[in-house]
Amino acid sequence: MADAIVHGTVAEGYEPVREAFAATLAEERAGHAAQLAAYVRGRRVVDLWGGPGIDGDSLTGVFSATKGAAYLVFALLLQDGTLDLDREVRHYWPEFAAAGKEHVTLRQLVAHQAGLVGADGGFTPEELRDDRAIAERLAAQRPYWRPGAAFGYHAFVIGALIGEVVRRVTGLTLREVYEARIRSPYGIDLFMGLPEEHEGRWLSTQPMDPTPDQKRQSAAAGHGPDGLPGIACNQNHAKAPTVLAELPNTREFRAAGPASIGGVGSARGLARMYAAAVSGVDGRGALLTPDTAARVAEIHSAGHDLVDREYKAYGLGFVVVSERYPFLGARSFGHSGAAGALGFADPGAGLAFGYNRRRFAFPGGAAPETSALAKVIRECAVG
Structure with a gap:
């Protein structure tokens, strides 16, 4: 790309990260803009950005990287003893027991084993940005597979x-718990519901056009709207199938901040959240004890994912990222987002990583360049 200038800073010993980031910017197509941040043992060692229209303070939709914040709230309640993984969900949420779900445990729910990937007929755009509405629909929904039989x-x-579940046990929404216990006290630039005063930092999300090869691969996949991948991505709503890339580009969606896909943030925010989780930042202690951090990274579901149609490994919600990035420690955990964002913690290396990009890399999910960037950062951290 013509504009491959890298802005920002790296700590001494992390100069190779700047070089690697410059290389990824140069290799991508026109219009690519990205941010990269990392902490090691609670100290920020990488803070870089580059590409048209972006700076280190810019905010974009991070899509499913939002789930990392939701799972961190869950982990805190588990650590507090407020939640019991082997209790049936109906213990906390009685209405959930309908349609053959009476024996689904909290462990199965958070490990993507419950079979509730969507709803018959899909969700309206209004429902999709309202977690309470989604929960009400799914309480009455019959699972798409026998809970526990697959994931x-x-x-x-x-x-x-x-x-x-969080609302039933605390009386607060997940967003309220995240704000009170995680985002606000640790100064994390990742929002579930973007406040109006931060709208000036927002950058719209834009898809990159797929290459001819990518178009052929997509056509060959042939997922219909009523199959599990289509249902999980809300393609089964006849009047308004979801166009994922466009979701955060409305103020209503950004303000609502649904906990699965609605977060708005930066690479700084993603890295700082995972640093807060396992190391602590700015004199504040780690949110998670070492035991809890190990528990959330313990593999619960591994093998063929019925929705993504590929090999995946999940812990307690979090993706076990060492299965995708084998140079990471086995207890690493995190989550990616559809436009290419990625945040994770590698507790053994004391590393917290955040990457964010403005435009989708087809077909979505963790961007291909994150592997090289994460590898060089870890090498600097442990070397």
Whole structure:
């Protein structure tokens, strides 16, 4: 790309990260803009950005990277003893027991094993930005597989399902718990519901056009709207199938901040959240004890994902990212987002990583360049 100038800073010993980031900017197509941040043992060591229209303070939709914040709230309540993984969900949320779900445990729910990837007929745009409405629909929904028999990515709904449990046990929404216990006290630039005063920092999300090869691959996949991938991505709503890339580009969606896909943030915010989780920042201690951090990264679902149609490994909600990035420690955990955002913690290395990009890399999910960037940062951190 013509504009491959890298802005920002790296700590001494992390100069190779700047070089790697410059290389990824140069390799991408026109219009690419990205941010990269990392903490090691609670100290920010990487803070970089580049590409047209973006700076280190810019905010974009991070899509499913939002789930990391939702799972962190869940982990805190588990750590507090407020939640019991092996209790049936109906213990906390009685209405959930309908349509054959009476024996679904909280462990199965958070590990993507409950079979509630969507709803018959899909969700309206208004429902999709309202976690309470999603939860109400799913309480009455029959699962798409026998709970516990398989697993599949609950892409648009897992935040609402967990959020309803959180609301039932705390009297607060998941967003309120996140704000009070995580975002505000640790100064994290990742919002579930973007306040009006931060709208000036917003950058619209834009899809990159797929290459001819990518178009052929997409056509070959042939997922219909009524199959599990289509249901999970709300393609089964006849009048308003969801166009994922466009969701955060309305003020209503950004303000609502649904916990599965509605977060707005930066690479700084993603990295700082995971640093707060495992190391602490600015004199504040870690949110999670080492035991809790190990528990959330413990593999609960591994193998063929019925929705993503590929090999996946999940812990307690979080993706076990060492399965995708084998140079990371086995207890690493995090989550990516559809436009290419990625946040994770590698507790063994004391590393917290955040990457964010403005435009989708087809077909979505963790951007391909994150592997090289994460690898060089970890090498600097442990070397």
